[in-house]
Amino acid sequence: MSKDGSSDFFTTRLEDMVNWARKHSLFPLPFGTSCCGIELMSTLASGYDMARFGAEVVRFSPRQSDLLIVAGIVNLKMAPVLRNIYDQMADPKWVISMGACASSGGIFNVYSVTQGIDTVIPVDVYVPGCPPAPEGLLNALLRLKDMIARGETHSQRRERALKESQA
Amino acid sequence: MNIQNPVPTLYGDWKEKFSLQWSAIISDLKAKFPDALESILLPETHPVDIPTLFLKKEYAMEVLRHLKDAQGLGFLTDYTASDEGEEKRFHLIVHLMSVETKVRLRLKIRLGENETMPTLIPIWEGANWAEREIFDMFGIRFEGHPDLRRILMDVRWEGHPLRKDYPLRGYQVFLTPEPIDPELFK
Amino acid sequence: MSQENSKNFRTDAPLDVTSWGFPATYDVSLKKDSDDIFEDSKVLVNIGPTHPAMHGAFRCMARLNGEVIEKSFCEFGYTHRAKEKLGENRTYHQFVVYTDRLNYCSALANNVAYAMSVERLMGIEVPERAVWIRMMCAELARIIDHLICIGINAVDLGAFSYFLYGYHQREKAYTLIEKLCGARLTTSYTRIGGLMADAPEGWERELKEWIKETRQVIEEMDSLLTENRIWLKRTKGVAIFNKEDCLKYSYTGPNARAAGLDIDLRRDQPCMFYDKMEFDVPVAQTGDVFDRYYVRVEEIKQSLNILTQCADRIKKGPIWAEDKRTRIPEKERVYNTMEGLIHHFKFFMTGFDVPAGEAYTPFEAANGELGFYIISKGGPSAHRMRIRSPSFWHYQGLDPMIQGEYIADLVAALGSINVIAGELDR
Numbered sequence: 001m002s003k004d005g006s007s008d009f010f011t012t013r014l015e016d017m018v019n020w021a022r023k024h025s026l027f028p029l030p031f032g033t034s035c036c037g038i039e040l041m042s043t044l045a046s047g048y049d050m051a052r053f054g055a056e057v058v059r060f061s062p063r064q065s066d067l068l069i070v071a072g073i074v075n076l077k078m079a080p081v082l083r084n085i086y087d088q089m090a091d092p093k094w095v096i097s098m099g100a101c102a103s104s105g106g107i108f109n110v111y112s113v114t115q116g117i118d119t120v121i122p123v124d125v126y127v128p129g130c131p132p133a134p135e136g137l138l139n140a141l142l143r144l145k146d147m148i149a150r151g152e153t154h155s156q157r158r159e160r161a162l163k164e165s166q167a
Numbered sequence: 168m169n170i171q172n173p174v175p176t177l178y179g180d181w182k183e184k185f186s187l188q189w190s191a192i193i194s195d196l197k198a199k200f201p202d203a204l205e206s207i208l209l210p211e212t213h214p215v216d217i218p219t220l221f222l223k224k225e226y227a228m229e230v231l232r233h234l235k236d237a238q239g240l241g242f243l244t245d246y247t248a249s250d251e252g253e254e255k256r257f258h259l260i261v262h263l264m265s266v267e268t269k270v271r272l273r274l275k276i277r278l279g280e281n282e283t284m285p286t287l288i289p290i291w292e293g294a295n296w297a298e299r300e301i302f303d304m305f306g307i308r309f310e311g312h313p314d315l316r317r318i319l320m321d322v323r324w325e326g327h328p329l330r331k332d333y334p335l336r337g338y339q340v341f342l343t344p345e346p347i348d349p350e351l352f353k
Numbered sequence: 354m355s356q357e358n359s360k361n362f363r364t365d366a367p368l369d370v371t372s373w374g375f376p377a378t379y380d381v382s383l384k385k386d387s388d389d390i391f392e393d394s395k396v397l398v399n400i401g402p403t404h405p406a407m408h409g410a411f412r413c414m415a416r417l418n419g420e421v422i423e424k425s426f427c428e429f430g431y432t433h434r435a436k437e438k439l440g441e442n443r444t445y446h447q448f449v450v451y452t453d454r455l456n457y458c459s460a461l462a463n464n465v466a467y468a469m470s471v472e473r474l475m476g477i478e479v480p481e482r483a484v485w486i487r488m489m490c491a492e493l494a495r496i497i498d499h500l501i502c503i504g505i506n507a508v509d510l511g512a513f514s515y516f517l518y519g520y521h522q523r524e525k526a527y528t529l530i531e532k533l534c535g536a537r538l539t540t541s542y543t544r545i546g547g548l549m550a551d552a553p554e555g556w557e558r559e560l561k562e563w564i565k566e567t568r569q570v571i572e573e574m575d576s577l578l579t580e581n582r583i584w585l586k587r588t589k590g591v592a593i594f595n596k597e598d599c600l601k602y603s604y605t606g607p608n609a610r611a612a613g614l615d616i617d618l619r620r621d622q623p624c625m626f627y628d629k630m631e632f633d634v635p636v637a638q639t640g641d642v643f644d645r646y647y648v649r650v651e652e653i654k655q656s657l658n659i660l661t662q663c664a665d666r667i668k669k670g671p672i673w674a675e676d677k678r679t680r681i682p683e684k685e686r687v688y689n690t691m692e693g694l695i696h697h698f699k700f701f702m703t704g705f706d707v708p709a710g711e712a713y714t715p716f717e718a719a720n721g722e723l724g725f726y727i728i729s730k731g732g733p734s735a736h737r738m739r740i741r742s743p744s745f746w747h748y749q750g751l752d753p754m755i756q757g758e759y760i761a762d763l764v765a766a767l768g769s770i771n772v773i774a775g776e777l778d779r
Contacts, residue, residue, distance in 0.1 A: 031403060033410045034432050034775050035457035035538055038501070042537075046517050047524040060405040077321045078410060078431045080344040081402055101434075107450060110435035111328055111337045112320065131538055169708035172476030176484050177469055177714070178624045214710030216473070243603050245713070249728060249737040262713055262726070262741075266600070266614070269622050273713065293602040296749045304437075319430035319778060328438060335435075335442050351426055352397055352416050 015151065022066075022092065023148040026055040026141070029065035031085065033072035036099035036131040040071040043134040053141050062088040067144070068121075069137075073101040075112045079120045086121040092155040094148065096140050097123045100130040122154040169214050181217060181271075182210050188270045189218050192238050196220070196230065203230050205277070219273045227276050228285055231261065235290055239265045240272055246287070246297035248305045250331045255279045257307055261287075278307060286312040304329035314351075321345050395423070398760065402431045408505055409774030411748070413763065420759050425752050433778040440727075440738025444704025445471050445545055446679075448738070453539035455742060456776040458501050459494035459719040460540045461530065468543040469624065470714035470725035474707055477546050477679060482670040484625050486533075486552055487543060489560065489663045491625075491718075492656045493530070496567065497523045498719035498771075499607075499649040499656075506646060506768035507578060510587045515578050522570050525563055532556060546679030548672045557664040564657050564664075571653055579647065588643035592766035594754045595640050602750040605743050606721025608770050611648045612640030618717035629666075630659050642762075645769040678705045704733035713741075720744055720771055744777040 028050075032040050043050050050056050059065040062085045074082050086095070097117055100106030103126045105115040117123060124147060125140045132140075147153050151160070173180035189209075196204060203226035208219040222230055234240040240263040249258050255277040263272045278284060286309040287294035298309045299318040306327035309315060317324060321341055326333050401412035410431035416424045436451045443451070452467040453460040465487045472479065479487075500523050504516035527537045533556070534542040534549055542549050578584050594604070599614045609616060617634040619627045635651035637644035673680055681700060686693030709731040715724040721743030728737040747770045754770075755763050 033403075035454055037409065038457055038538060041520070042524065042527075045520040045524070047521065073432050073434055075431065075433055076338060076340060077345060077433065078402065079340070080342060081431070083342075084344065085403060108434045108439075110335055110438060111333070111339075112433045112435050133537060169476055170474050170710040170712050174473065174476060174478045176478065176625050177473045178622060214708065216710075216712040216714075219711070241600060244715070244722065245724060245726060245739065245741040247726070247739045247741075249739075260726070260739075262724075266616060271713070291601060291603070293746060293749060296745065300745075317430075319433045321430075328435065333438075335438060345428075347414065351414075352395075352424065 016149075019149050019151055019156075023145040024054050026067045026094070026144075027057050027059045027065040028055050028067040028069050029060065029062055029085070029089070030058055031068055031070045031072075031082065033074065033078065034101070036071035036102070039131040039134060040069060040098065040137065043137045048134040048138065050138065050141070053138060053145075055141055062086075063090065065089065066093050068093065068095045069098055070095065070102045070117055070123075071098040071131075073108065074114050074117050074120070076114060077112070079114050079117075082117065083120050092153070092159060094125075094144055094153055094155060095121060095123045096125045096127065096137070096144060098127045098137055098140070099132055100128060103128065106130055124153045124155075170216050171210065171214060185217075185270045188268060189272070192234070192240075192270075192272065193218065193220070195238065196233075199233060200226055200230055202226065215273070217271045217273050219275060221275050221277065224276055224278065224282070224284065227274075228287075228290070231263075231274070231287065232290055234263060234272070234274075239267060240270070242266050243287075243291040243293055243297075244271070246294055246301070248301045248307060248329075250305060250329065252331055253277075255282075257305060259284060259301070259307070283308045283310050285310050288312065303327070306330065316348075322348075400763070402428075407767065409772070409777075411767075411772065411774065411777070413751070413767075415755075415760065415763070417760055420761070422755050422758055422760055422763065425755055425763075427748060427751050429748065429774070429777055431778070432774045434775075436779045437738055437740060440735050440740075442734060444733045445707060445735070446701070446704055448735075449544065450539070450541050453541055454775050455740065455779065456498070456718065456720060456723070456744070456773045457538060458773055459498035460538060461490040461542055462494035462498075462716070462718040463723065464540060464543040465491050465494075466714070466716035466718060466723045467725055468545050469716060470712065470727055471545045471707065472674075473714050474710055474712050474727055474729060475545075475676075475679070477674045477676050479547055479674045480671045482551075482668060483548050483672040483674075485663055485667040486548060486672070488625050488627070489660060489667075490533075490542060491716075492660045492663070493526060493560075495656050495719040496653050496660075497526045499653050502768070502771040503574075503646055503649050506642075506765065506771075507584070509764045509768045510584065512578060512581075512584065515574060518570055518574050518577070522567050525566070529556070529560060529563060532559070544679070544681060546674040546676050547681075551672050557667060560660065560664050564660050568654070568657055571650065571657075575650055579650070585643065587762075587765055588646060588769075589641060590639075591642045591762045592754050592758055592769065593639060593641045594750060598750065598753065599640070602753075603746045604721070604750060605746070606717070606719070607648045607652055608645055608721065608747055610635065611637045611644035613638045618715055618722060622715070624716070626663075627659075630662055632656075632659050642765045642769040706731060706733055707735075715741075718743065720773065720776070721747065723776075740779050742776040742779060744772045745779075748772045748777055 097103045102117050105113050125144050127136050127140045205221035208215050242264040244264045245262040247260050257278040259276040261274045303317045396417040398415045401407040402410045412428040414426045415422045452463040455463045500519035504519040507515040534540050596613045599609045599612045615636050632655045635648050682693050682696045687697040707729045711728040713726040715722050724741035726739035727735050730736040
């Protein structure tokens with residue numbers, strides 16, 4: 001590309017181009033169940049403003065969203081519901097596990113709580129904290145964008161593996 | 168030091184404030200239902216904050232109805248149970264309050280392992296979910312309850328988590344969401 | 354353009370709607386959809402457990418006739434975290450963190466209620482400064498809880514910007530809370546027999562500034578929404594829950610006061626220094642969504658008054674009770690002396706014993722009467738830790754409340770009773 005803006009051509013791989021586009025158009029689905037849901041609201045509200053990172057269009061339908069933010073406890077009664085929602089999302093899809101409860105069960109090692117949602121669905125980024133501060137979630141979002149650009153997320157790896165097996 | 172030590176910033180001395188009302192209620196109950204009370208724990212002699220009356224199960228409904236209608240203890244603050252591990256295993260615990268005078272009273276009913284309890288819904292409709300919770304957590308059944316399902320746990324759950332013999336980490340995994348009984352909508 | 358032609362334009366159309374054949378006032382009988390072809394067609398609707406209108410994880414299944422709810426079932430338990438069981442397995446000190454996660458919108462008030470209940474069982478009196486700080490915590494928590502409740506209620510009915518006003522102020526309150534204890538949401542600020550740390554120098558001054566700002570914001574929010582015609586249409590006369598119903602279903606707190614059931618433990622059964630405070634208890638009469646909203650707005654104003662009085666009267670002093678059992682050893686002693694280290698180890702590993710006894714300690718939290726009923730058999734952990742959470746009883750009343758209402762009003766009703774999942778499921 002020339003300096004005056006008139007374009008000639010530039011070279012890139014199609015996959016990189018697609019990933020670049022994908023990482024800037026995340027549609028989060030807030031799966032807020034408990035305390036972390038309030039911090040997720042903080043992140044979306046005016047103080048922290050997740051819109052700055054291109055992920056403000058919150059969609060409550062799994063069909064319309066590609067980033068599942070699991071904010072809060074997922075107990076054994078909720079786990080099949082979470083799995084259903086993940087299955088309903090269209091590929092490629094990403095998952096952020098926000099908070100200690102979702103990531104590992106946290107301080108609730110009891111009969112009713114899943115010990116981490118990675119026993120139910122694949123997770124790309126874990127955010128520690130109980131609940132994490134909004135900065136933590138924003139950092140996770142940036143990390144996820146890097147991972148998408150490099151094609152390292154579960155969903156993209158699954159896609160690649162599928163293509164290779166078909167080839 | 169224990170609960171009998173009144174602390175001014177923690178509600179102060181309820182003994183001083185309510186003892187007249189409490190003794191009036193208790194003597195009234197003794198006169199009306201001479202056989203209903205098993206034992207009485209008073210704050211003066213026992214480490215309890217409010218009088219705790221042990222009721223016989225057979226008289227429970229009558230006594231509670233009387234307390235609500237005649238004594239003004241019309242507010243069901245709490246309804247729960249505890250696993251005591253005695254010969255009669257469970258205690259059902261009812262906390263009552265009077266909206267006008269704010270006098271509080273605790274009633275307990277001893278229940279054996281497989282005993283049932285008549286439902287309190289005719290007296291307080293709000294007892295409905297409390298009873299479902301007691302059933303869910305302790306496995307105590309209530310006669311005449313219209314909808315005695317599990318409330319917090321999955322309907323397929325086995326065992327009752329708040330019993331002392333249920334392990335803290337007794338996970339039970341289900342791969343499908345909780346089924347809904349279509350009968351509910353009829 | 355001639356005069357006659359202009360009559361066809363809407364500007365000259367009759368302002369009186371009745372001339373077009375519609376009834377002048379809203380007719381309740383229209384709710385029944387009497388000549389609807391869908392009459393007697395029953396539709397089953399499932400909302401939740403992950404529906405945006407159900408804040409948190411609840412589920413409501415309803416049988417609809419047209420758009421009117423005939424019968425509904427509310428389900429919950431999707432965030433059950435076994436806090437009552439944990440209360441029997443953790444020491445009294447360890448349980449403080451679990452109380453944060455009850456009503457996470459106002460964690461500070463839960464901390465205060467729990468600390469009070471254990472102290473009452475042990476007969477410990479905390480020093481004056483700690484009591485003042487606890488009162489400020491409880492009121493601060495009440496304000497931010499109500500801000501989130503009315504904000505979300507408005508969001509559900511379409512007023513998004515209203516929510517941002519309140520949330521902005523909540524963020525500022527977070528800064529104050531961070532200065533107290535370092536955490537934003539789950540504070541674990543109170544300890545049994547004292548506080549985690551003293552309020553920093555000049556905290557009262559910052560609090561007063563915040564109070565001043567919040568007063569303005571509340572006025573602004575009030576003028577933005579309270580007389581808005583759309584808001585009034587969506588909330589007035591919707592989901593009425595009257596005084597008798599409140600008594601039947603054991604409603605407490607602002608939801609009960611909205612229906613004319615005049616109970617407020619801060620006034621009727623004062624603990625801490627509430628008897629020295631001057632404040633009013635707002636009570637409404639109808640018990641509809643609007644009343645529940647407006648009682649909360651007024652309560653915020655009263656809480657701001659209490660906060661100002663507390664900030665004026667607080668004095669310097671110790672924050673820990675003179676009781677060796679519950680006193681966490683000072684870090685200086687722990688790091689420098691053997692006895693201190695052993696004391697520290699014993700305190701955190703085995704905990705302290707609470708004398709046998711039982712007590713039900715109520716507290717007027719943001720949502721209503723939050724009670725901890727603890728049966729102690731003398732050990733370092735409770736025999737039974739019952740949490741009487743207001744949301745449990747409030748959510749139970751939702752089924753009768755929404756009977757015969759439109760499905761769209763379910764959202765308004767649910768938002769107005771402010772059910773918090775953590776407190777509901779425990």
